[in-house]
Amino acid sequence: MDSENLNKGYQPGEVENRWYAYWEEQGLFTASEDKDEKPFSIVIPPPNVTGVLHMGHALNITLQDILCRYRRLCGDNVLWVPGTDHAGIATQNVVERHLAAEGIDRHEMGRERFVESVWQWREKYGGAIIRQLKSLGASCDWSRERFTMDEGLSQAVRKVFVELFEQGLIYRGNYIINWCPRCSTALAEIEVEHEEHEGRLYHIMYPYKYGQGGPVVATTRPETMLGDTALAVHPDDKRYKDISEDRVILPLTGREIPVIRDEYVDMEFGTGALKITPAHDPNDFAVGEKHNLARLKVIADDGIMTADAGDFAGMDRFECRQAVVEELKKQGLLIKIEDYTHSVGHCYRCATVVEPNLSKQWFVKTGPLAQKAIDAVRQSKTRVIPEKWESDYFNWMENIRDWCISRQIWWGHQIPAWTCESCGELIVSMQEPSSCPSCGAEGLVRDPDVLDTWFSSALWPFSTMGWPEKTKLLETFYPTSVLVTGFDILFFWVARMMMMGIHFMKEVPFRDVYVHALVRDEDGKKMSKSSGNVIDPMDVIENYGTDSLRFTLAAFAAQGRDIKLSEKRIEGYRHFINKLWNAARFAFMHITEPYPVFESQSLSLPDRWILSRLRRASDDVKDALDNYHFNDGANIMYRFVWNEFCDWYLEAAKPALYGRYDEEKSIAAKAALWRVLHDTLILLHPFIPFVTEEIWHKLAGTDGSIMTAAIPGSDSRYQELSVDKEAEDDMDLLMGIITAVRNIRGEMNISPSVNLSVMIQSGQQKVRETVAGHNDMISTLARLSDIKIGDAGEKPAGTATAIVGDASVSVHLEGVIDFSKEIMRLDKEIAKLDKEMQGLSKKLENQGFLSKAPESVIEKVKNQYNENAEKIEKLKSNREKIKSIESVQS
RNA sequence: GGGCGGGUAGCUCAGGUGGGAGAGCGACGGCCUUACAAGCCGUAGGUCACAGGUUCGAGCCCUGUUCCGCCCACCA
Numbered sequence: 001m002d003s004e005n006l007n008k009g010y011q012p013g014e015v016e017n018r019w020y021a022y023w024e025e026q027g028l029f030t031a032s033e034d035k036d037e038k039p040f041s042i043v044i045p046p047p048n049v050t051g052v053l054h055m056g057h058a059l060n061i062t063l064q065d066i067l068c069r070y071r072r073l074c075g076d077n078v079l080w081v082p083g084t085d086h087a088g089i090a091t092q093n094v095v096e097r098h099l100a101a102e103g104i105d106r107h108e109m110g111r112e113r114f115v116e117s118v119w120q121w122r123e124k125y126g127g128a129i130i131r132q133l134k135s136l137g138a139s140c141d142w143s144r145e146r147f148t149m150d151e152g153l154s155q156a157v158r159k160v161f162v163e164l165f166e167q168g169l170i171y172r173g174n175y176i177i178n179w180c181p182r183c184s185t186a187l188a189e190i191e192v193e194h195e196e197h198e199g200r201l202y203h204i205m206y207p208y209k210y211g212q213g214g215p216v217v218a219t220t221r222p223e224t225m226l227g228d229t230a231l232a233v234h235p236d237d238k239r240y241k242d243i244s245e246d247r248v249i250l251p252l253t254g255r256e257i258p259v260i261r262d263e264y265v266d267m268e269f270g271t272g273a274l275k276i277t278p279a280h281d282p283n284d285f286a287v288g289e290k291h292n293l294a295r296l297k298v299i300a301d302d303g304i305m306t307a308d309a310g311d312f313a314g315m316d317r318f319e320c321r322q323a324v325v326e327e328l329k330k331q332g333l334l335i336k337i338e339d340y341t342h343s344v345g346h347c348y349r350c351a352t353v354v355e356p357n358l359s360k361q362w363f364v365k366t367g368p369l370a371q372k373a374i375d376a377v378r379q380s381k382t383r384v385i386p387e388k389w390e391s392d393y394f395n396w397m398e399n400i401r402d403w404c405i406s407r408q409i410w411w412g413h414q415i416p417a418w419t420c421e422s423c424g425e426l427i428v429s430m431q432e433p434s435s436c437p438s439c440g441a442e443g444l445v446r447d448p449d450v451l452d453t454w455f456s457s458a459l460w461p462f463s464t465m466g467w468p469e470k471t472k473l474l475e476t477f478y479p480t481s482v483l484v485t486g487f488d489i490l491f492f493w494v495a496r497m498m499m500m501g502i503h504f505m506k507e508v509p510f511r512d513v514y515v516h517a518l519v520r521d522e523d524g525k526k527m528s529k530s531s532g533n534v535i536d537p538m539d540v541i542e543n544y545g546t547d548s549l550r551f552t553l554a555a556f557a558a559q560g561r562d563i564k565l566s567e568k569r570i571e572g573y574r575h576f577i578n579k580l581w582n583a584a585r586f587a588f589m590h591i592t593e594p595y596p597v598f599e600s601q602s603l604s605l606p607d608r609w610i611l612s613r614l615r616r617a618s619d620d621v622k623d624a625l626d627n628y629h630f631n632d633g634a635n636i637m638y639r640f641v642w643n644e645f646c647d648w649y650l651e652a653a654k655p656a657l658y659g660r661y662d663e664e665k666s667i668a669a670k671a672a673l674w675r676v677l678h679d680t681l682i683l684l685h686p687f688i689p690f691v692t693e694e695i696w697h698k699l700a701g702t703d704g705s706i707m708t709a710a711i712p713g714s715d716s717r718y719q720e721l722s723v724d725k726e727a728e729d730d731m732d733l734l735m736g737i738i739t740a741v742r743n744i745r746g747e748m749n750i751s752p753s754v755n756l757s758v759m760i761q762s763g764q765q766k767v768r769e770t771v772a773g774h775n776d777m778i779s780t781l782a783r784l785s786d787i788k789i790g791d792a793g794e795k796p797a798g799t800a801t802a803i804v805g806d807a808s809v810s811v812h813l814e815g816v817i818d819f820s821k822e823i824m825r826l827d828k829e830i831a832k833l834d835k836e837m838q839g840l841s842k843k844l845e846n847q848g849f850l851s852k853a854p855e856s857v858i859e860k861v862k863n864q865y866n867e868n869a870e871k872i873e874k875l876k877s878n879r880e881k882i883k884s885i886e887s888v889q890s
Numbered sequence: 891g892g893g894c895g896g897g898u899a900g901c902u903c904a905g906g907u908g909g910g911a912g913a914g915c916g917a918c919g920g921c922c923u924u925a926c927a928a929g930c931c932g933u934a935g936g937u938c939a940c941a942g943g944u945u946c947g948a949g950c951c952c953u954g955u956u957c958c959g960c961c962c963a964c965c966a
Contacts, residue, residue, distance in 0.1 A: 008925090284966090399962090751920080752921055846946055
C-alpha cells in the first residue's frame with residue numbers, strides 16, 4: 001500500500017506519459033495467438049499516413065479503446081490491429097504541394113523519384129499520427145502495425161487483382177468516367193460530391209439544314225456542344241412530328257448532326273429537344289451507345305479544349321464556355337440565358353469541378369459481390385448498429401454500379417497488368433512477366449495506373465492478419481468482432497470490405513458494424529479548416545488531459561446523434577476526473593492496506609447501501625457497453641461516483657472512518673471503501689484509463705496494472721456483491737429525512753452553523769428503529785444537536801414539518817422561526833401535492849382506467865394517492881397550528 | 891425528386907417494448923463543514939415544435955403541417 005499523499009489536484013500530463021510507456025513495456029496491448037481463449041478483435045480504420053488527428057479520429061479511437069479495454073477486463077483475448085493508409089490521391093496532393101513550394105514539379109522529377117520522395121515524406125511524417133493515437137491512450141497491439149503499402153499488403157492486393165481478373169470480375173473498358181482535371185485522374189462515382197450551384201441555362205438554336213429556324217436546346221455547359229453528335233427528341237413529341245429534315249447544323253462548327261428519337265428525352269423540359277454529347281455526359285453516352293453515335297472528345301484530360309474543338313482548341317474549358325457564348329450571341333443563335341440552380345460534381349479530394357469524360361479504365365464488376373454482401377446483412381451474419389444504417393447500406397448496395405478502380409496518379413499500388421508491344425496481348429500477373437506468353441516478345445509495358453486507395457483498404461480486415469497465408473492470427477481473430485467507424489465511409493470502405501471479405505475469406509469481415517456520429521462544433525456545423533471551427537484534440541489533451549476528452553466523447557456518444565462539442569463540456573468532465581481523484585485522496589487518508597477483508601455482519605447501513613448501489617452500477621455499465629451504449633455507460637458511472645459514492649457514502653462513512661465508533665465498524669467501513677473504490681476504478685478504466693491506473697496502482701499495491709484486473713463479478717477473489725433491497729430502502733428513508741431538514745434550513749434561511757433539534761415521528765416501528773439506529777448519521781449530515789423519536793402523535797409546537805414516507809420530520813425553530821415564511825413554505829408544498837392529487841384522482845375516477853389498466857399500475861396510483869392525501873392532511877394541520885400560534889402571539 | 895434524423899428547462903442533451911418528464915452547464919439563495927471552491931447544501935425553470943387521431947392513459951404509436959440538419963438521385 002502506497003500511502004504517500006496524492007497531489008491536491010489531478011495533473012494529467014505526467015501521469016499519462018508514464019502509464020502509456022508502462023503498458024507498452026509490459027506488453028499489455030499484445031494479443032495472444034492462442035485460439036483457446038475467447039477472442040475479441042478490431043481492426044482500426046487506418047488513418048491517412050500524412051494525416052493529423054482530428055476530433056472524428058478522437059471519437060473513433062476512444063470508442064474502440066473503450067471496447068478493447070472493457071473486453072480485456074472481462075478476460076477476453078483482445079487484438080486491436082493498428083495501421084495507416086497510403087491514401088493515394090490525398091497524399092500525392094500533399095506531397096505535390098510541398099514540392100511545388102520548393103519550385104519542383106513532379107513531372108520534372110519523374111515517377112520513380114516522386115514515389116521515392118513520397119516514401120520519404122511518409123518516413124518523416126507517418127509517425128505523427130501514430131504518436132497522436134498513443135496520446136489518446138489507444139491500446140493497440142503495435143507489434144502488428146500495418147501500412148496499406150507494406151510488402152505483405154501489396155502481395156495481397158496483387159493476388160486479389162489477379163484472381164478477380166481471372167474470375168472475370170475485373171475488366172478494362174472505354175466508358176464515361178468522372179475526371180478530375182486538377183488531380184488528373186479518374187474518380188469513382190462515390191468520389192464525386194454534388195453540390196448545388198447557381199449557374200446559367202443557355203438556350204441555343206440548332207438550325208435546320210433545310211428551311212428556316214430550328215430546334216432550341218438548353219444546356220448548362222455550352223462548351224460541350226462542340227462535341228455534340230446528335231440532337232434528340234421524344235418519339236411522341238408532336239412539336240417535332242412534322243420535321244421533314246432529319247439533320248440539323250451544329251452551330252460554330254457547321255457540322256451536320258442527325259436528329260434522333262429516344263424516350264429518354266423529357267418532353268416537359270424546355271423545348272423538348274436535347275443535345276447529345278456522348279463523350280462528355282454519362283446519359284448522352286448511354287443514348288449514344290444505343291444509337292451508335294460517334295464519340296467526339298472536345299475537352300482533354302487536363303481541362304483544355306482538344307483539336308476537335310476547332311477554333312476553340314487550346315482554350316481552358318471555362319474560358320471556352322465564355323467564348324462559345326459570345327460567338328453564339330454574335331450569330332444570333334443564343335436565344336436566351338436563364339439563371340439556373342443545378343448540382344455540380346466536385347472532386348472529393350480537391351473540390352475541383354469534375355468533368356465527365358470518355359476514358360479507358362479498369363473496373364470491378366460489383367453486381368455478384370454486392371449480392372452476397374446484401375445477403376450477409378439480411379441474414380444477420382453482420383449486424384449494423386444503429387439499425388437505421390442498414391437501409392442506407394441496402395440502398396447503396398442494391399443500386400451499386402461498377403467500380404472504377406484505376407487512378408492516373410503515381411502514389412499507390414501500380415496495377416499488375418502489362419501489354420505486349422508487339423502483339424498487344426494483355427497480361428495480368430502477380431509477378432512481372434519476362435516475356436509475352438503469347439508471342440514471346442520481350443517488350444512489355446506495364447500499365448502506369450495505380451489502384452484506387454479503397455481497393456487496398458477493402459482488404460484490411462484480412463490482409464493485416466497475413467492473408468493470403470493461412471495464419472494462426474486469421475484463424476483466431478477473423479471475422480473481427482466489431483468495426484467502429486463513422487457513417488461518412490460506410491460506402492467507401494465498409495461496403496467494399498464486406499464484398500471483398502466475403503469473396504476471399506468466404507466469411508464476413510466483422511460480426512458488428514458500429515456506426516458512430518460525426519463530431520461537430522458547438523453550433524452543429526461540421527468542423528473544417530476553412531471554417532476555422534476546428535477543435536484540435538491535441539490542444540484539448542494538453543489543456544484538460546486525455547481522460548477528460550475521452551469521457552466527454554463517450555458521454556456524448558448517444559447512438560444516432562451527432563456530437564456538438566464545446567470546450568465548456570470538456571471542462572465539466574475534467575471536474576469529474578478531479579472529483580474522482582479527490583475521492584481517492586480521501587480514501588488514502590484512511591485505507592492502510594490493500595485487499596482488506598470485510599465481515600458482512602459488521603457492515604453499517606451506508607456500507608451495505610453503497611455496495612448494493614455498486615452492484616447495480618456494475619450491471620448497468622456492463623449492459624450498456626455490451627450494447628454499444630457508450631453514453632449510458634459514462635453517465636451511469638458519473639452519477640454513481642459523484643451523487644452516490646461522494647455525496648452520500650463518503651459523508652455518511654466519515655464518523656466510522658474517523659474512528660468515532662468501535663474498531664469493528666471502522667475496519668468494515670475501510671474495507672467497504674476500498675472495495676467500492678477498487679471496483680469503481682475498474683468500471684471506469686475503459687473510459688478514463690490513465691487516472692484509474694494511477695489511483696488503482698496505489699490502491700492495489702505496486703504489482704501489476706489495472707489492465708489485468710477483472711471486471712466486477714468475474715474475479716473469484718472477491719465475494720460477488722448483491723443487491724440489498726432492505727439497505728436501499730432504509731437509506732432512502734434516512735436520505736429523505738436529511739434532505740427534508742436541509743430543505744427547511746435553506747428555505748428558512750437558517751445558517752448551517754446553527755445546530756437544530758428535530759422530532760421524528762412515525763406510526764411504524766420499523767421506521768422508528770431505523771431512525772434510532774442511525775441517529776448519529778442523521779445528526780452529522782443534517783447538522784442537528786438533538787433528535788427525538790416518537791410515534792405518530794401530536795406535532796410538537798414551534799416546529800416546521802416535512803413528511804418523508806411514513807415519517808414526519810419536525811424541526812424546532814423556537815426563536816428562529818418566521819411564521820409567515822413557514823406558512824408560505826407549507827402552502828407551496830401543499831399546492832404541489834394538490835396538483836399531483838388532481839391528476840391521480842382523475843385517473844381513479846376513470847372507469848376505463850380501472851377496468852383496463854394492469855393491476856400493478858392501478859395499485860401504484862392508489863398508493864400514491866393515499867400517501868399524498870395523508871401528507872396533505874398533515875401539512876394542513878401543521879399550517880393551522882402555526883396560524884393559531886401566530887394569532888396568539890400577535 | 892426520393893430517403894433518413896432531429897425540434898424536450900435559458901444552453902447542450904438523456905428519456906429500450908405507451909403508466910404524470912431527468913442530467914450537466916448556466917441562473918438564484920446560503921456555505922472556506924478537517925477529499926475536493928475544479929467544491930458543498932438548497933431553490934427556481936418545461937402546453938415535451940404545431941394540429942388531429944389511436945388508447946382508460948401519448949414525450950414515446952399513427953396521419954398531416956412546419957422549421958433545421960444530413961444522405962442519395964443522370965432530367966439537359
